[in-house]
Amino acid sequence: MxxxxxxxxxxxxxxxxxxxxxxxxxxxxxxxxxxxxxxxxxxxxxxxxxxxxxxxxxxxxxxxxxxxxxxxxxxxxxxxxxxxxxxxxxxxxxxxxxAPADPAQSVPAPVSATATAPTTPIAVAAVDYDALTPEGFEEAIAGLCERDGCTEVEVVGGAGDLGADVMAVTPDGRRAVIQCKQYGESNRVGSQDLQRFGGTCFSVHEADVAVLVTTSDFTAPALEYAEQCGIVCVNREGLEAWTDGSGPRPWGAAPEDGTAGWEAAGSGC
CATH class of the missing domain: 1.20.5 (Single alpha-helices involved in coiled-coils or other helix-helix interfaces)
Known part of the structure; x- marks a missing residue:
């Protein structure tokens, strides 16, 4: 099967x-x-x-x-x-x-370059310039320039400054070069100091207004040289008047009371 x-x-x-x-x-x-x-x-x-x-x-x-x-x-x-x-x-x-973590730390808006500068000095408290260090004295002079409407204020004093301690642009647009002499009352600024400053302020720093500020006074030959060269000399009395607002500012000073000043700088020496 x-x-x-x-x-x-x-x-x-x-x-x-x-x-x-x-x-x-x-x-x-x-x-x-x-x-x-x-x-x-x-x-x-x-x-x-x-x-x-x-x-x-x-x-x-x-x-x-x-x-x-x-x-x-x-x-x-x-x-x-x-x-x-x-x-x-x-x-x-x-x-x-x-975003900024703290609004208080935000960068402030820049101040307009066309802002109107103050037309009159602002009175401030008296400053003991004798108690300041030389660097502090230069900073104080720079602060006065900023207070009275100067721009581009810069402290340049130090080794190799060639006589310029403070530089600024005045409210009317002139270039100001300032030398600071923190001398004692018995040590007046002599003609040699003015001659060294006059040899660089105009030719090297191209100043429109050259100013020498001191906490003492100037000798007669120093004032004579300054008048010939067109350097504004600010003695202690003039500095105190500039500080408290009762006197003129160096770039608009008038020759009086031992302070020699001219609105237009000379041609240099």
């Missing part, structure tokens, strides 16, 4: 078999997702470190992501929303970091 051969039913291997290409693509996609999550975590950690308040934004993003996965949102859609939220958070964080 012939026994019929039992045929094995055909099995679809393409459905249940191992597909190397699909598996490799799956692991590549998984690696990309892991890298993206790691990068997002690093960015989030940096944002939280700089601004702790952003932790609430990141938590909200994470909750939104979980809800999206729970509702079977597509992974690509969740990634786009998360990326947009992180990008917006990064932009806002950058704006917060660039």
């Amino acid at each position: 012939t026994v019929p051969v039992r045929r094995t039913s055909f099995v679809n291997r393409s459905r249940y078999g191992f597909d190397l290409r699909s598996t490799a693509l799956f692991f590549v996609f998984l690696a990309v997702v892991v890298c993206a999550l790691g990068l997002a975590a690093r960015v989030a950690a940096g944002a939280v470190e700089r601004r702790p308040a952003w932790v609430f934004v990141l938590v909200a993003i994470a909750v939104a992501g979980c809800l999206g996965l729970r509702r079977r949102w597509r992974l690509a859609g969740v990634a786009r929303r998360a990326a947009a939220a992180l990008d917006e958070a990064a932009r806002e964080a950058a704006e917060v970091l660039d």
Whole structure:
């Protein structure tokens, strides 16, 4: 008797078999997702470190992501929303970091260069010039120039100053070069001091107004030389009057009471 051969039913291997290409693509996609999550975590950690308040934004993003996965949102859609939220958070964080932390520390608005300079001296309290250091005396003279409307005031005294201790631009636009002599009452400024200053104030520093200020007085030859060269001499009395506002400023002084001054400087010596 012939026994019929039992045929094995055909099995679809393409459905249940191992597909190397699909598996490799799956692991590549998984690696990309892991890298993206790691990068997002690093960015989030940096944002939280700089601004702790952003932790609430990141938590909200994470909750939104979980809800999206729970509702079977597509992974690509969740990634786009998360990326947009992180990008917006990064932009806002950058704006917060660039903004001044304290409005009181903001840079003040520059003063207009066309602002009107004071037409009359402003009276201030008396200054004990004898108690100042030589550097402090120069700073005090520079402060008087700034108070009375000068611009571009600069203290340049020191080694190699070539006779110029303070430089400034007067309210009427002239270049003022000032030398400061902090001498005792018995030590008057002599003609040699004036000659050294006169040799550089006009030719080197190109002064329109050359001024020598002292806490003492000038000898007669020194005043004669200053008159010949057009150098304004301010003695102690003139300095005190300039300080308290009762006297003229050096660039507008008139020769009186031992103080020699001319509105227009001479040609130099």
